[in-house]
Amino acid sequence: MANLTIHEHLLSLLIGLPIVGGVAVLCLGEARAEASRWVALATAVASFLLSLPLYAGFNPGLFDMQFVERLRWIPTLNVQFFVGVDGISMPLILLTTFTTVLVVIAGWKSVEKRVSQYLAAFLILEGAMIGVFAALDAVLFYVFWEVMLIPMFIIIGVWGGPRRVYASIKFFLYTFLGSLLMLVALIYLYLKSGSYDLLVFQRLPLSLHEQTFIFLAFLAAFAVKVPMWPVHTWLPDAHVEAPTGGSVVLAAIMLKMGGYGFLRLSLPIAPDASRELDWLMISLSLIAVVYIGFVALAQRDMKKLIAYSSIAHMGFVTLGAFIGFRIAAATGRTTGIEMGLDGSIVQMISHGLISAAMFLCVGVMYDRMHSREISAYGGVVNTMPKFAGFMVLFALANAGLPGTSGFVGEFLVILASFKANVWFAFLAGTALVLGAAYTLWLVKRVIFGPVANERVAALVDLDGREFFVLGVLAVLVLLVGVWPAPLLDVLRATTQHLAQQLLFSKIAP
Amino acid sequence: MTAFSVATYNAGLVYARPEIFLGAAACLILLLDLFIAESQKRWLGSLAILSLLVTAVLVAVQPLVTRVVVLGDLFELDRMAQVLKVVALLTVAVVFVYSTDYLRRRGILKSEYFVLGLFATLGILVLISAANLLTLYLGLELMSLCLYAMVAFDRESGKAAESGIKFFVLGSLASGTLLYGMSIIYGVTGSLQLHEIATSVHNGLAGNVGILFGIAFLIIGIGFKFGAVPFHMWLPDVYEGSPTCVTLFIGSAPKIAAFALTMRLLSEGLAGSQPDWSQMLIVLAVLSMAIGNIVAIAQVNIKRMLAYSTISHVGYILLGILAGTPQGYQAAMFYTITYVIIAAGAFGMILLLSRQGFEADALDDFKGLNARSPWFAGMMAILMFSLAGVPPFVGFPAKLGVIQAVLAAGYAWLAVVAVLFSVVGAYYYLRVVKLMYFDEPIDTTKLGGSALMRTVLSINALLAFGLGVMPAALLALCKQALP
Numbered sequence: 001m002a003n004l005t006i007h008e009h010l011l012s013l014l015i016g017l018p019i020v021g022g023v024a025v026l027c028l029g030e031a032r033a034e035a036s037r038w039v040a041l042a043t044a045v046a047s048f049l050l051s052l053p054l055y056a057g058f059n060p061g062l063f064d065m066q067f068v069e070r071l072r073w074i075p076t077l078n079v080q081f082f083v084g085v086d087g088i089s090m091p092l093i094l095l096t097t098f099t100t101v102l103v104v105i106a107g108w109k110s111v112e113k114r115v116s117q118y119l120a121a122f123l124i125l126e127g128a129m130i131g132v133f134a135a136l137d138a139v140l141f142y143v144f145w146e147v148m149l150i151p152m153f154i155i156i157g158v159w160g161g162p163r164r165v166y167a168s169i170k171f172f173l174y175t176f177l178g179s180l181l182m183l184v185a186l187i188y189l190y191l192k193s194g195s196y197d198l199l200v201f202q203r204l205p206l207s208l209h210e211q212t213f214i215f216l217a218f219l220a221a222f223a224v225k226v227p228m229w230p231v232h233t234w235l236p237d238a239h240v241e242a243p244t245g246g247s248v249v250l251a252a253i254m255l256k257m258g259g260y261g262f263l264r265l266s267l268p269i270a271p272d273a274s275r276e277l278d279w280l281m282i283s284l285s286l287i288a289v290v291y292i293g294f295v296a297l298a299q300r301d302m303k304k305l306i307a308y309s310s311i312a313h314m315g316f317v318t319l320g321a322f323i324g325f326r327i328a329a330a331t332g333r334t335t336g337i338e339m340g341l342d343g344s345i346v347q348m349i350s351h352g353l354i355s356a357a358m359f360l361c362v363g364v365m366y367d368r369m370h371s372r373e374i375s376a377y378g379g380v381v382n383t384m385p386k387f388a389g390f391m392v393l394f395a396l397a398n399a400g401l402p403g404t405s406g407f408v409g410e411f412l413v414i415l416a417s418f419k420a421n422v423w424f425a426f427l428a429g430t431a432l433v434l435g436a437a438y439t440l441w442l443v444k445r446v447i448f449g450p451v452a453n454e455r456v457a458a459l460v461d462l463d464g465r466e467f468f469v470l471g472v473l474a475v476l477v478l479l480v481g482v483w484p485a486p487l488l489d490v491l492r493a494t495t496q497h498l499a500q501q502l503l504f505s506k507i508a509p
Numbered sequence: 510m511t512a513f514s515v516a517t518y519n520a521g522l523v524y525a526r527p528e529i530f531l532g533a534a535a536c537l538i539l540l541l542d543l544f545i546a547e548s549q550k551r552w553l554g555s556l557a558i559l560s561l562l563v564t565a566v567l568v569a570v571q572p573l574v575t576r577v578v579v580l581g582d583l584f585e586l587d588r589m590a591q592v593l594k595v596v597a598l599l600t601v602a603v604v605f606v607y608s609t610d611y612l613r614r615r616g617i618l619k620s621e622y623f624v625l626g627l628f629a630t631l632g633i634l635v636l637i638s639a640a641n642l643l644t645l646y647l648g649l650e651l652m653s654l655c656l657y658a659m660v661a662f663d664r665e666s667g668k669a670a671e672s673g674i675k676f677f678v679l680g681s682l683a684s685g686t687l688l689y690g691m692s693i694i695y696g697v698t699g700s701l702q703l704h705e706i707a708t709s710v711h712n713g714l715a716g717n718v719g720i721l722f723g724i725a726f727l728i729i730g731i732g733f734k735f736g737a738v739p740f741h742m743w744l745p746d747v748y749e750g751s752p753t754c755v756t757l758f759i760g761s762a763p764k765i766a767a768f769a770l771t772m773r774l775l776s777e778g779l780a781g782s783q784p785d786w787s788q789m790l791i792v793l794a795v796l797s798m799a800i801g802n803i804v805a806i807a808q809v810n811i812k813r814m815l816a817y818s819t820i821s822h823v824g825y826i827l828l829g830i831l832a833g834t835p836q837g838y839q840a841a842m843f844y845t846i847t848y849v850i851i852a853a854g855a856f857g858m859i860l861l862l863s864r865q866g867f868e869a870d871a872l873d874d875f876k877g878l879n880a881r882s883p884w885f886a887g888m889m890a891i892l893m894f895s896l897a898g899v900p901p902f903v904g905f906p907a908k909l910g911v912i913q914a915v916l917a918a919g920y921a922w923l924a925v926v927a928v929l930f931s932v933v934g935a936y937y938y939l940r941v942v943k944l945m946y947f948d949e950p951i952d953t954t955k956l957g958g959s960a961l962m963r964t965v966l967s968i969n970a971l972l973a974f975g976l977g978v979m980p981a982a983l984l985a986l987c988k989q990a991l992p
Contacts, residue, residue: 073981076839076984076985076988077906077913077984117883143900143901150899153942154946157947158947165947168943168947173932173935176899177929177932180929180931183928184924190913191913191916
């Protein structure tokens with residue numbers, strides 16, 4: 001292995017590079033906006049390139065953590081700098097580095113105000129998000145988890161819409177509350193096990209009583225992040241007020257933190273409580289899928305509609321993660337669990353791509369018209385044919401059309417639900433109908449029909465930069481939809497292992 | 510107690526060398542003041558800072574293997590005392606740096622501020638090293654009396670005079686209560702020596718009603734000096750009414766003294782009654798976190814807001830102490846030290862924003878600071894996020910340590926209460942960040958402040974970041990201090 005040394009420090013480089021780049025951009029100051037843009041782009045592209053060896057060097061046959069680094073950090077509190085990736089976190093890190101590049105390009109012209117602070121916030125955010133996915137030490141995980149909040153708070157509050165202050169503070173406090181309860185649970189686990197190592201937590205025997213409390217504390221943190229009904233209300237506010245880049249990162253990556261948290265912490269640390277409480281998770285997920293689907297239908301604001309659609313789609317992630325217990329109880333085998341978990345992870349990646357694309361599409365229109373109201377548009381296809389093509393593609397993907405990435409995850413989850421209970425599958429299936437209804441209706445009202453007004457008539461089609469961003473996303477959405485094998489192969493060993501963990505009780509003898 | 514001998518007594522003076530030096534330096538500056546022209550007074554400030562730094566070096570170089578008790582068993586020097594003294598001295602030096610500018614711009618640059626400050630610091634040092642209830646009280650009163658005078662030191666300000674009186678009356682009441690508690694403890698145990706008290710409490714006096722009664726009074730006194738609810742009433746008024754440089758002084762180093770006072774009295778003298786005083790401290794801690802954090806939301810004056818924030822942070826410090834374990838004490842010590850660093854920086858920011866005839870003590874004065882000075886807006890943001898306990902800033906390891914100690918001591922509900930109130934607290938710290946970043950500035954004058962002050966303030970804020978990312982060294986020091 002020639003690249004051994006780089007591989008040994010790949011993850012810390014990946015975490016550090018965007019943060020250092022962000023600080024550098026910050027130091028350039030507002031006077032040198034153009035230079036900030038280029039430095040930010042260089043950093044984002046370099047991070048993306050640096051994350052590719054993660055995929056190339058990843059051994060899909062292993063469920064163990066790979067690219068592991070372990071350093072002393074705070075010895076008095078037994079906290080380590082301990083990072084590594086497995087099949088769940090690696091694709092999410094790639095998604096993060098990829099999305100950040102798009103965000104930097106997408107904001108190239110549309111952001112005029114305090115450019116260097118804007119870009120620096122996104123780069124620091126990128127570092128923190130990679131940190132969350134890579135962290136294997138509970139305190140390190142928590143640190144990155146919270147660090148994410150600060151740049152996002154600033155992004156929404158400074159570059160957001162009219163109610164940005166309300167939205168940013170709501171966003172911060174909601175997530176802060178959930179995470180602090182998680183912190184108490186993590187400290188409790190530390191006191192039980194004597195280590196903050198997440199892998200040690202996973203092996204720690206715990207009584208059902210303890211597991212239940214820990215599960216609920218984790219639920220407080222992750223349910224807010226996913227977000228699950230009924231703690232989802234911060235998301236539409238935050239999305240509507242966030243600038244395009246903020247919405248993209250929020251939808252594509254930050255929402256995945258919650259799903260990731262369930263898979264990395266809740267399920268393996270408290271498997272018995274997860275099994276006991278799976279009815280709660282399944283019901284909340286189904287409510288998200290069905291009820292929020294109807295709510296999305298009623299929206300008049302494009303960003304709000306996509307925000308609600310995100311909540312509904314994230315319902316599949318939680319449904320897929322927790323549906324397995326029912327199947328295992330019926331069949332006694334792990335295949336059903338694996339199918340649910342695979343679906344859950346694929347759905348996260350796919351939703352990351354599609355929601356990013358949808359928000360970018362809205363951003364393209366907003367940059368021209370400065371309105372997010374659906375009623376302000378109509379007949380956009382007449383003036384922006386190229387854009388309309390992309391928008392329709394992403395809308396169909398959002399509705400879960402076969403051949404797009406949206407189909408793969410939802411199909412796997414619905415299939416797993418079918419094995420568990422026909423009614424679960426039926427309710428989950430309504431999401432496809434509802435999803436098609438609200439996205440296609442959106443497309444109908446915004447894209448098709450006669451030109452609605454002079455402002456729409458004056459629209460200019462995509463420029464090269466926008467075409468590139470949407471084009472790359474379109475290729476990926478289709479690629480994952482038609483040929484998901486590269487993604488599923490990476491996941492397999494990890495989900496198999498996780499399914500094994502779930503099958504065995506951890507209750508202390 | 511062994512027979513008194515002059516020779517051993519004198520030999521013990523070596524350990525009090527820093528205190529003796531600081532006392533002499535303060536007297537010297539007081540004298541020099543008479544011979545120095547009005548325009549040259551700022552040199553006295555520099556001299557005061559220099560003497561503090563020299564004292565800090567003198568403390569730091571004291572070779573110390575274990576705990577020593579000297580000067581007729583009145584004076585004790587241990588690792589904790591050494592660390593706390595160095596932190597207190599450096600904090601006061603930083604406070605003086607921030608204050609010099611402010612005082613000069615207001616035309617009240619007089620040596621009294623520095624001399625009183627030095628004597629108060631001397632009181633803090635004596636208190637930290639107290640091995641006897643009398644020394645403890647002596648140090649506490651020396652500090653308190655100087656602070657009363659400092660609050661009212663701006664003669665022209667009616668508000669300051671009012672605060673001074675309020676502080677004096679309530680402070681004396683607290684001292685009286687403390688003294689009463691001490692006398693009861695003395696009456697029951699027959700000793701003023703902290704370690705003798707500890708021995709008698711350990712040997713069967715733990716449940717004694719007299720001791721419990723004494724503890725209750727001591728805790729009232731401690732609560733007053735710390736500013737814990739329900740003995741916090743003086744704190745917001747004094748913080749608001751004092752000249753900001755005095756608020757800065759009161760808000761920083763005396764917290765270290767209050768911590769030392771609590772440690773000496775409760776964990777050293779009355780360790781045997783730990784379950785009893787823990788119960789009392791729980792009440793103070795929960796109330797402080799609740800009232801401090803909730804009432805802070807309603808404030809529009811940043812000095813008052815920081816006063817309530819102090820109250821809430823005292824609650825967290827008490828959490829560590831009431832755990833009653835070495836981990837808890839270490840966590841509380843780390844919390845106190847880091848809180849003092851953050852508080853000094855936060856008040857320093859108010860001083861930086863103020864100028865001739867303008868106090869900058871309304872929250873709205875921070876509006877749009879990012880447009881006026883992105884650098885100092887960033888520094889203030891670091892300080893605010895530190896106070897909120899958000900990683901990667903220093904408030905986080907401090908809270909982590911305290912919550913860990915409380916959970917380990919078996920108070921899971923307290924840990925949950927603590928985190929819930931820190932969410933409430935996050936709101937008003939975020940509001941300051943919001944004002945600085947999201948709003949447009951009201952006035953666009955350039956920030957004042959000498960180059961020295963700006964540099965020290967930046968280092969101060971960056972320390973809050975640096976210690977948050979790399980808290981290991983300071984944590985190790987606290988662990989060494991309180992094994």
